[in-house]
Amino acid sequence: MTHTDITAAPPKDARAWAKTLADYNKPNSARAILEFALSFLPFVALWAAMAFALLNGYWMALLLVVPAAGFLLRLFMIQHDCGHGAFFGNSLANDWTGRAIGVLTLTPYSLWKRTHAIHHAGSGCLDRRGFGEIATLTVEEYRALPGWERFKYRLYRHPLVLFGVGPAFLFIVDHRLPTGMMRKGWQPWLSTMGTNLAIAAVVAPLVWLVGLKVFLAIQLPITILAATIGVWLFFVQHQFEETSWERLPEWKRQEAALHGSSHYDLPAPLRWMTGNIGVHHVHHLSARIPFYRLSRVLRDHPELRDMNRMTLLDSLKTIPLALWDEAQHRMISFREYRRGTAATAAA
Numbered sequence: 001m002t003h004t005d006i007t008a009a010p011p012k013d014a015r016a017w018a019k020t021l022a023d024y025n026k027p028n029s030a031r032a033i034l035e036f037a038l039s040f041l042p043f044v045a046l047w048a049a050m051a052f053a054l055l056n057g058y059w060m061a062l063l064l065v066v067p068a069a070g071f072l073l074r075l076f077m078i079q080h081d082c083g084h085g086a087f088f089g090n091s092l093a094n095d096w097t098g099r100a101i102g103v104l105t106l107t108p109y110s111l112w113k114r115t116h117a118i119h120h121a122g123s124g125c126l127d128r129r130g131f132g133e134i135a136t137l138t139v140e141e142y143r144a145l146p147g148w149e150r151f152k153y154r155l156y157r158h159p160l161v162l163f164g165v166g167p168a169f170l171f172i173v174d175h176r177l178p179t180g181m182m183r184k185g186w187q188p189w190l191s192t193m194g195t196n197l198a199i200a201a202v203v204a205p206l207v208w209l210v211g212l213k214v215f216l217a218i219q220l221p222i223t224i225l226a227a228t229i230g231v232w233l234f235f236v237q238h239q240f241e242e243t244s245w246e247r248l249p250e251w252k253r254q255e256a257a258l259h260g261s262s263h264y265d266l267p268a269p270l271r272w273m274t275g276n277i278g279v280h281h282v283h284h285l286s287a288r289i290p291f292y293r294l295s296r297v298l299r300d301h302p303e304l305r306d307m308n309r310m311t312l313l314d315s316l317k318t319i320p321l322a323l324w325d326e327a328q329h330r331m332i333s334f335r336e337y338r339r340g341t342a343a344t345a346a347a
Contacts (some may be wrong), residue, residue, distance in 0.1 A: 014254035014285060020032060021286035021299070024293045027089040029310070034290055035087075036097070041103075043071035050218045051210045057300075062221065069225035072274045076105045076230060077275030077291055082112040084287045098136030103198045106171045106223065110191035111178055120287060123238070126247045131180060134162070134235055136245075138324045139337060154334065157322040162235065167227035230275075236315045237262050237280040240308065241331050245324050257284035262308045264315065281308055 051060030082098030122128030178188035244260035264278030320333035
């Protein structure tokens, strides 16, 4: 990510942009059905092809895990739009489509919708960190922790945990209970247990049909790969060096949405497969825009393209970032933290 990418800014402020982008909040039911079909049907076809090949001894079929995981990820992006009420114009269509997809993505739709709304409502606010985001500490908060707590945070932020063990645990294990919402009434439980029962109703006949070994050989790698890519996307959308974190009362939702979310400028095939989620600064500023209209926003308003822009190569530089430095107003790595601590001690 270059310095000019970060500092380039359109002439409008965030509130003015929010008003401009409201014109794109118009779901198209025919387009939505098409996008769903283009995601669901290839996923089912790939799954069936893998099952047929494995049952006949062709283990090379596991190469189809990659495209199958891509289509599962795209289905999650549709579920994401449903949660924002952006995929269909009808709320019931959004919610029931989201619930159905949640069976495939192992994500309790109503619970996720609620926690994700909390994320959007407080994104970039140091006083509202919590649900639906990657845990981020400030330099001072990390410095104040005892040794064991520092170790746990460093372990949590390690790439092998954050992008390896973490995504699999989140979608396969953590989503089976309404974690963090157990005392919020019966609705989180209904969403989670209803999804679990629906998953069992789908898995049972598939296991009976192809056998447990073949089922796990297909579904586990698809789920883990899709989950890992999803967590990676969420990470780079908010954890880049010059993102925006503020405390109340300085924090402003729309400013944080525009300047605290990246534009992950992916190659065209990856943009399509990820449902344009890389246009995240626009999405956070106006979450009701359907993902299939986000590319049009950039075409109509090219000044938004360079805001917080990062390429695939740029995104690799975000991996070490782990702490928010309030003094420098940027994300830093543990190595930078140690250098700063050593310099302070020497002084």
